[in-house]
Amino acid sequence: MVKIKPNIYWVGGVDWNLRNFHGYTTEEGSSYNSYLITDEKVVLIDTVKDYLYDEMIDRISRIIDPSKIDIIISNHVEMDHSGVLPKIAEVAKNAKLYASPQGVIGLKEHFPDLREITPCEEGAKLNIGKYNLTFHLAKMLHWPDNMAVYLEEERILFSNDAFGQHIASSVRFDDEFSEDMLFRQAMKYYANIVQCYNAQVLNFAKTAIIPNEIDMICPSHGIIYRKYVKEIISKYIEWANNTVKNKAVIVYDTMWQSTEILAKQLQYALEENGIEALLRNLEYSHISDIMTDVLDASLVAVGSPTLNNNMLPTVSAFLCYLKGLAPSERMGFAFGSYGWGGQGTGFVNEALKSLNKWDIPIEPVKVRYIPNKEDLLNMHKTGESLAEIIKKSK
Numbered sequence: 001m002v003k004i005k006p007n008i009y010w011v012g013g014v015d016w017n018l019r020n021f022h023g024y025t026t027e028e029g030s031s032y033n034s035y036l037i038t039d040e041k042v043v044l045i046d047t048v049k050d051y052l053y054d055e056m057i058d059r060i061s062r063i064i065d066p067s068k069i070d071i072i073i074s075n076h077v078e079m080d081h082s083g084v085l086p087k088i089a090e091v092a093k094n095a096k097l098y099a100s101p102q103g104v105i106g107l108k109e110h111f112p113d114l115r116e117i118t119p120c121e122e123g124a125k126l127n128i129g130k131y132n133l134t135f136h137l138a139k140m141l142h143w144p145d146n147m148a149v150y151l152e153e154e155r156i157l158f159s160n161d162a163f164g165q166h167i168a169s170s171v172r173f174d175d176e177f178s179e180d181m182l183f184r185q186a187m188k189y190y191a192n193i194v195q196c197y198n199a200q201v202l203n204f205a206k207t208a209i210i211p212n213e214i215d216m217i218c219p220s221h222g223i224i225y226r227k228y229v230k231e232i233i234s235k236y237i238e239w240a241n242n243t244v245k246n247k248a249v250i251v252y253d254t255m256w257q258s259t260e261i262l263a264k265q266l267q268y269a270l271e272e273n274g275i276e277a278l279l280r281n282l283e284y285s286h287i288s289d290i291m292t293d294v295l296d297a298s299l300v301a302v303g304s305p306t307l308n309n310n311m312l313p314t315v316s317a318f319l320c321y322l323k324g325l326a327p328s329e330r331m332g333f334a335f336g337s338y339g340w341g342g343q344g345t346g347f348v349n350e351a352l353k354s355l356n357k358w359d360i361p362i363e364p365v366k367v368r369y370i371p372n373k374e375d376l377l378n379m380h381k382t383g384e385s386l387a388e389i390i391k392k393s394k
């Protein structure tokens with residue numbers, strides 16, 4: 001266990017081997033953070049995934065007899081945090097259970113034999129001795145039931161999934177960990193889990209973040225913030241407000257390198273004209289990493305050859321994932337190569353047009369077989385035009 005304040009402890013589990021979370025690659029593993037508060041009442045906030053129960057119970061046992069837990073707060077129904085709730089509730093037989101109103105419904109549907117759970121409304125308070133807890137609903141961050149708990153006297157926000165990062169580590173605090181890796185993983189987490197709920201992030205900021213003085217954010221995944229609290233809050237507000245840079249992401253797959261040649265020509269033109277341009281071949285880059293790149297990009301250019309009268313399946317999978325995460329108010333551009341039918345580029349263009357408030361300022365560029373000098377010049381000029389449009393849009 002790790003003492004985070006004189007009578008507040010991290011008692012979670014570290015998932016060193018996790019490499020995939022619902023299709024999102026977790027190259028740094030993850031952790032499921034549970035917290036124990038030993039006030040007049042002993043409170044456990046959240047639990048862990050089922051296979052880490054022993055780890056959690058061992059950590060709790062180093063502090064108190066787990067049967068002495070008086071209150072268990074379940075901030076989220078998803079089983080990475082509620083997985084062993086029935087088991088710990090069985091050990092702590094007299095503990096009172098708390099969850100959000102949606103959490104009560106969801107937990108009962110996951111674990112029908114669980115005893116009565118008290119619903120917590122927005123702003124409800126619970127005194128546990130010298131400490132006072134306030135419940136804040138974090139609806140759709142990222143499930144309807146998510147909730148956060150604010151501990152007034154220590155100015156700690158137990159934020160559950162909000163502010164998480166998928167990181168397994170042997171240290172718990174931001175000042176003990178690589179700053180670059182922390183923010184990259186926080187950004188990846190936002191891009192792949194939170195992004196489609198930007199409006200809810202801003203609501204949560206109004207109710208749970210801005211009105212409270214926060215010295216520490218204890219999320220349910222990864223590293224605890226105590227040094228970079230202001231920085232991560234300001235990043236969340238920036239991301240939720242759809243703030244983009246002079247940046248383009250060129251995403252493509254290729255069969256005989258013709259689409260790749262076009263992608264590179266576009267990248268040169270954008271870069272030469274002052275736009276940061278990232279080249280992402282879907283054969284080598286995972287869609288969850290590409291979404292991290294997209295989070296603050298103005299332009300997403302997508303290229304595909306035509307295969308079987310359509311785009312390549314890898315490109316289709318990316319566009320499906322992109323649509324689900326719903327970044328809005330970006331610019332799109334479609335390009336690609338073909339041999340005879342040439343339908344792939346048109347389908348990519350249609351998919352980009354279907355995204356929320358996306359602008360497609362330039363018609364798709366498609367090239368038969370292998371790009372010649374004229375094709376490359378044309379692509380270069382297209383890149384120059386896109387660079388100008390990006391700069392003017394700022």
Ligand code: FEO
Pocket residue numbers: 076078079080081142143161220221
């Ligand atoms: Fe929505 Fe970390 O679970």
